[in-house]
Amino acid sequence: MTGHPRRSDALHNRARLIEAARALFDEVGTDAASMNDIARRAGVGPGTLWRHFPDKEALTAEVVGRSLDGLAALAAELLDGPGSPDFLREWVSTLVRHITRYRGLAVSYAQAARSGDGPLGARCRAVEEAAARLVERARERGQVRADLTAPELIRLATAVAWACETTAAPDTTTRLLDLLFEGVRPR
Amino acid sequence: MTGHPRRSDALHNRARLIEAARALFDEVGTDAASMNDIARRAGVGPGTLWRHFPDKEALTAEVVGRSLDGLAALAAELLDGPGSPDFLREWVSTLVRHITRYRGLAVSYAQAARSGDGPLGARCRAVEEAAARLVERARERGQVRADLTAPELIRLATAVAWACETTAAPDTTTRLLDLLFEGVRPR
DNA sequence: ACCTGAACACCGTTCAAGT
DNA sequence: ACCTGAACACCGTTCAAGT
Numbered sequence: 001m002t003g004h005p006r007r008s009d010a011l012h013n014r015a016r017l018i019e020a021a022r023a024l025f026d027e028v029g030t031d032a033a034s035m036n037d038i039a040r041r042a043g044v045g046p047g048t049l050w051r052h053f054p055d056k057e058a059l060t061a062e063v064v065g066r067s068l069d070g071l072a073a074l075a076a077e078l079l080d081g082p083g084s085p086d087f088l089r090e091w092v093s094t095l096v097r098h099i100t101r102y103r104g105l106a107v108s109y110a111q112a113a114r115s116g117d118g119p120l121g122a123r124c125r126a127v128e129e130a131a132a133r134l135v136e137r138a139r140e141r142g143q144v145r146a147d148l149t150a151p152e153l154i155r156l157a158t159a160v161a162w163a164c165e166t167t168a169a170p171d172t173t174t175r176l177l178d179l180l181f182e183g184v185r186p187r
Numbered sequence: 188m189t190g191h192p193r194r195s196d197a198l199h200n201r202a203r204l205i206e207a208a209r210a211l212f213d214e215v216g217t218d219a220a221s222m223n224d225i226a227r228r229a230g231v232g233p234g235t236l237w238r239h240f241p242d243k244e245a246l247t248a249e250v251v252g253r254s255l256d257g258l259a260a261l262a263a264e265l266l267d268g269p270g271s272p273d274f275l276r277e278w279v280s281t282l283v284r285h286i287t288r289y290r291g292l293a294v295s296y297a298q299a300a301r302s303g304d305g306p307l308g309a310r311c312r313a314v315e316e317a318a319a320r321l322v323e324r325a326r327e328r329g330q331v332r333a334d335l336t337a338p339e340l341i342r343l344a345t346a347v348a349w350a351c352e353t354t355a356a357p358d359t360t361t362r363l364l365d366l367l368f369e370g371v372r373p374r
Numbered sequence: 375a376c377c378t379g380a381a382c383a384c385c386g387t388t389c390a391a392g393t
Numbered sequence: 394a395c396c397t398g399a400a401c402a403c404c405g406t407t408c409a410a411g412t
Contacts, residue, residue, distance in 0.1 A: 010376060034404060045378045050406065114353060148366075155354075156363060159346035166301060167342075176343060179335075183370025197395060221385060232397045237387065 005052075014052050016042040022063050029103030030060055060108055061119035067098050068123045075130035079137060088138040089181055092157050095127070096173060099161035106162035113154070128154060144184050156180055192239075201239050203229040209250050216290030217247055247295055248306035254285050255310045262317035266324060275325040276368050279344050282314070283360060286348035293349035300341070315341060331371050343367055 005011055020042035024033035035056060039049040053059040074094060078087040099106050112120035113128070132150040139146060160180055164173045192198055207229035211220035222243060226236040240246040261281060265274040286293050299307035300315070319337040326333060347367055351360045 005376075007375060013377085035406085036404070046406080047379070047408075048377055051376080056405090110350070110353065145369075152359075152362060152366070155350050155359075156347075156366065159350035159363075160343075162349055163297070163342050163346035166297065172339075172342075175339060176346075179339070179343065179370040180366075181370070182332075182372075183366040183368070185369075192395075194394060200396085222387085223385070232399095233387080234389075234398070235396055238395080243386090 010052075013042070013044055013048055017044065017049055017052055017059070018062055021059050025060075025063060025102040025104075030056075030108055031104035035059075055118070057108065057112065058119050060105075061123065064098075064101070064105065065119075065123060067101070068127060071095055071098060072126050072130045075134055079133060085143075088134050088143065089177070091131075091134055092153065092181075093177060095154070095157050096161045096164070096177065099158060100165050100173065103165050106158055106165055110155075110158055110162075113158070142186055145186050148184055153184065156184075197239075200229070200231055200235055204231065204236055204239055204246070205249055208246050212247075212250060212289040212291075217243075217295055218291035222246075242305070244295065244299065245306050247292075248310065251285075251288070251292065252306075252310060254288070255314060258282055258285060259313050259317045262321055266320060272330075275321050275330065276364070278318075278321055279340065279368075280364060282341070282344050283348045283351070283364065286345060287352050287360065290352050293345055293352055297342075297345055297349075300345070329373055332373050335371055340371065343371075 005014060017038065021033065021038050024038055024041060027033075035049055036046055038059070039046045042049070049059075053062065071091070071094065075091055078084070078091055081087075084090060099109055108120060109124065112118060113124040115121050116125060128150055131154055135144065135148060135150045135153060138144045139148070157180070160173070160176045163176060192201060204225065208220065208225050211225055211228060214220075222236055223233055225246070226233045229236070236246075240249065258278070258281065262278055265271070265278055268274075271277060286296055295307060296311065299305060300311040302308050303312060315337055318341055322331065322335060322337045322340060325331045326335070344367070347360070347363045350363060
């Protein structure tokens with residue numbers, strides 16, 4: 001957890017760094033955006049960036065964190081609500097949209113989910129717990145195979161996101177998700 | 188196509204470079220193995236490596252080429268032979284085993300398949316053609332959905348390979364392939 | 375308490391100089 | 394005809410020096 005700074009210039013720099021990272025992630029992806037580029041874009045020295053965020057993962061987590069938290073919130077909503085018949089697919093589709101938001105995010109996400117620690121890993125665990133509850137509900141309703149686990153569903157979704165992140169055609173994602181959900185149905 | 192050199196020392200260097208690349212790919216993956224490391228390992232200067240292989244893709248293609256060609260050959264065998272009922276799965280499973288041979292290969296493969304040119308891209312096209320014939324045969328026998336295309340099958344297989352390349356558990360691959368083939372079945 | 379920017383080891387890549 | 398290795402711009406990362 002990166003402790004927020006107290007001084008106002010530090011707070012200002014922190015905000016500028018996140019903004020610069022977001023802009024570069026948008027333009028070239030999380031992988032191609034170098035730490036030095038981000039610092040330059042934010043108008044600060046590299047050292048400033050590294051003290052604010054000890055890791056590129058920490059910076060990535062700061063940029064996509066709110067969106068990841070939103071996934072847990074959406075899961076809670078779907079579980080509380082009247083229950084759309086396709087609620088699991090709706091959630092996984094949102095997850096894939098989230099991962100394909102920035103090129104290179106699928107790799108960061110897979111690594112973080114595997115290691116389980118770090119600022120991204122922690123949020124991945126939360127996402128996985130949300131997925132577990134959704135899968136359980138879907139299983140109760142007979143909408144998915146009885147032996148489907150949440151981790152493997154997420155792994156497949158992440159893989160689909162990875163396969164789609166470079167592809168131009170936008171309907172590719174829908175199509176691969178179709179095939180994925182066909183494979184996950186009962187019997 | 189990298190024209191093979193004529194002089195015996197050049198031939199020798201070329202062989203040593205391929206051997207060094209293979210060894211480093213084995214140890215750290217195609218991504219982490221740097222060109223300078225490979226040259227150092229082979230006992231030659233970086234310039235020598237770059238003239239033998241103008242690209243890292245060219246070097247990768249040289250290391251995995253024979254194995255990729257084997258996939259086309261296997262496809263021909265499966266089409267000629269008596270026809271095992273699971274011949275498509277057998278082939279895709281071999282493809283996935285091939286891609287997971289070296290860490291980082293899934294990314295190289297996906298890029299090459301998308302661009303379609305370069306030494307790897309050319310071989311990818313051959314693999315895709317082989318897959319097209321296999322999918323057609325499987326469709327005739329009613330073993331796969333009528334709307335399944337070879338490119339998307341390969342995309343999914345590559346994605347599964349990517350998802351499995353860092354995972355320790357070896358049965359993960361089998362499991363994800365199971366789900367994949369469940370999704371690809373008719374109806 | 376925080377910022378700066380020079381510095382280090384490394385990367386991919388090139389190319390003049392050698393044999 | 395081929396090899397060598399110094400060189401360039403860059404990367405991630407650190408840290409002494411400043412305010």
